[in-house]
Amino acid sequence: MQKRSYRIVLILSVVLFAFTSQLFATGQTEAGSSDGPEESYMRLAWWGNPVRDEKTIGVANLYMDNNPNVKIETETTGWGGYWDRINTQVASASLPDIMQHDYAYMLQFVQRNILTDLTPYVDSGVIELGKVSETFLSGGRVDGKLYGISLGTNAFSLVYDPTVLAAAGIAEPDSTSWTLKDFEEISMEIYKKTGKQTMPFSTTDPKVFFDNLIRQTGASTYAKDGKSLGFTDTTVLKEFYNMQLRLLEAGVLVAPEIAFVTVTAEEGQLAQGNVWCDYIWSNQLASTQAVAENPLKMVLLPQIENAKRPGTFLKPSMFFSIPASAENPDEAARFLNFFLNDGAANDILAAERGVPIPSDVREALKASASDVNKVVFDYIGLVADNSSAIDPPDPKASGEFLKLFRDTTQEVLMGLISVDQGVEKIMKDGNAILAK
C-alpha cells in the first residue's frame, strides 16, 4: 500500500517536472529562433518616465525593423530604482549591453573598469562623431578615453509664466543682465499686484541653485579633489538664505512646509498657478509645460553682485555606455550610433533627453520642433554663449552632503535655526562629510 502511494508520488513529480521543463523548452525556442543563425540579442537599460519609455522603445523597434536579425530587450525604471538595479547587476555580473549613465556616477564606474572605452568604435567609424563638437563629448571622457556618449545637452534654468509678468505690468527679465536684486524686486512686485508667490530656490535639491551662485564667484561647491568644500567665503551662502527669508517674511515665498513636500508635476505650485516661477533643468520643460496653464519661458539664473563668470554650465543630461561585460558590444555600438545620428530615430526621440549633440540632427530637429522644444533649443543656444566649464563629477559623499544641504535649508527657512547657525552647519558638517 505504502509502496504504491510512493510510486504515485514519484510518477506525479516526474510528470510535473517534465511538464514544466517542456514549458521552459518551448518558451526558449519561441524566444530564440525567429530569424536564422545570425540572430543577435541585446539588452538596453535606461531610467526615465512613461514618455521617454515610449520614445526609446519606439527607436528600439525601429532598429529591429531595420535589422531583423537583432533582438533588443528593454529594461526601464525610474531614477531611484534604476541605480538599485544597476548596482545589483554589477554585483551579479549581469549588466545590459547598453546602459544609460549619469555624469555623477560615471567616474566611479570607470575607476572600477566596468565600462568599455568607445574610442576604437569612433576610430573605426561605427560610431560617427564627425558632426559633434568636443565640448559635448568632454563630459564622457576620463583620462582621454571615451566611456559615454551624451544623449542630450541640458542646462539649469529659471522657468516662468510670462502672462503673470504681463498682468503685473513688469518687463520680462533679460537673461544676460538681470541680478538677484532684480529677482527679489520682481518677486515682491508680482506678489503685490497679482498675489502670485515665488518658489524657494530649487526645493528638490537646493544645492543646484546655490551651486550656480557660488560658481559665479569663480569657486565651486566641491573642491577639485572632492574632499572638502570648494569655497570658504560664506557671503553668497548667507545671501542665499537671507534673500529667501526676506521674501518669506513678506509672504512672497511659498511656505517651506508646502514647498518642500515631494509632489507630482500636476500637484506642483507652478501647475496649480500659485507661483510665477520655478527652477528646472531644461529637459524638464516638456513635462513642466504639459501641466502648466500658459506657455512658459526660460531664462538664466540671476547674477550675483560682482559676478566673475557665468554660473550656468552645459551638462550632458545622460549618456549611453557599453559595459565591459557586454555580450554583444559591436551590435551595441551600432545601435548607439543609430540612436545618436539617425534622422528617423531622432524624430521619434524629439530631444526628450536634451538637445542632441550632432549639429545636423540639431538643425533638422529645430526646423520641425514643437513650440516647447524650440524654447529649449533657444535656451541651450543662449547658455552656450553664457556658460562656464562644468565642474568635475560629484564626489562619492555628495549624496550625504546634498541631504545635509537640503535639511539645513529647511531648518533655516522654517526658522528652527538662524542663518548663521545654518551656514556654520553646512561649512562644518559639510567638510566633515566630504573628508570621510
Add this chain to the structure above:
Amino acid sequence: MTSLTKDSPGKDLGKSLSERKALFRENLAGYAFIAPWLIGFFAFSIIPILTSLYYSFTSYDILGSPVLNGVDNFKNMVQDKLFWKSLAVTFNYAFISVPLRLLFAFFVALMFNRDVKGIRLYQMVYYIPSIVGGSIAVAVMWRRLFMADGAVNSVINLLFGLDVSTSWIGKPETALWTLILLATWQFGSSMLIFLAGLKQIPHFYYEAADIDGANRFRKFVSITFPHLTPVIFFNLIMQIIAGFTVFTQAFVVSGGSGDPLNSTLVYALYLYQRAFKYYEMGYSSAMAWVLVLIVGLFTAIVFKSSSSWVYYESKEGN
C-alpha cells in the same frame, strides 16, 4: 546508509534493512515536496541573512568587494545623528501606532461580531485599506488629504468655520502623525484575527452569565477579554514587529526622503537610504542587525510578561 546500519546493529531497534530503506524513501518524497520551499528559504532568507551578518563587519559599496573593518560600522552608528533621529522616530511611531491600531481593530471586530445582514460585506470593505498598503495611490491620497489646501483642512474649515491652512504633511511636528493615522486606518488583518478569536468563544459562557444576571460590561471583562488574551498577545507581537520595521508607508508618503526634516525618517527608511542612496552596504547591514536586536528585545519582553496576563483555556482547566 547501509554501512551505518552495519556499524551499529545495536541501535537498530528491531528494524530490518528493507524497512529502513522504505522509510528513507518515504522521507525522500517528503523532502522532495518541501524542496521548493526549502530552496526558497535558504536562497532568499538564510543565506542573505548570514551574508548581511558578514557585511555588517565590512565596508562595502557594491561596486567593489567588501573590506573587513571590524566594529567600525557600529562605532560610527553611535556618532551618527541621523541614526539616533531615525531610532527616535521609529520608537514614536511604534509606541503610538501599535496600541492605536490594535484598539481600533479590536473595537471594529467587536462591532462586527454579530449576526447582521450583510455583515460580510462590511468586513470586506473595512479590510480594503489593508490591501492597498503602501501603494502610490495611498501616497497621493494622503498628500491630498493632509496638504495645506487638502481635504482635511477643507472639512475642518467647513464644519467649524475656521481658517486652518496647516500643511499637516509638510510640518515636522505633524508629519509623523499622518503616518500613524495611516497605520491605524490599515487595521484589517488584526481585525480579522480578533474576529476569528471572538467567534471561538463558546456560547454557553454567555448563556451562563445571562442566567447569573451579568451585564454587558461584566460579560466583556470576565468572558470576552480573558478568552481573547492569546489573540491579543499574538496580534501585539506581530504589530510590534511590523511597527519597528515599517518602511513602505513612510517611503511612499515622503517620496523616499523622510521629509519634512527627517520627521518621517523611520529606521528602515534610513537603512534603505544608507544602502541604496549612499551605497554603504556594510553600514546598513550593521543597522539591520541592530534593529533585529531591538525587535528581539521587545518581543522577549512581551513574551516574558505574557504569563501574567495571557490566559490559555487548557491552563484554566487544570
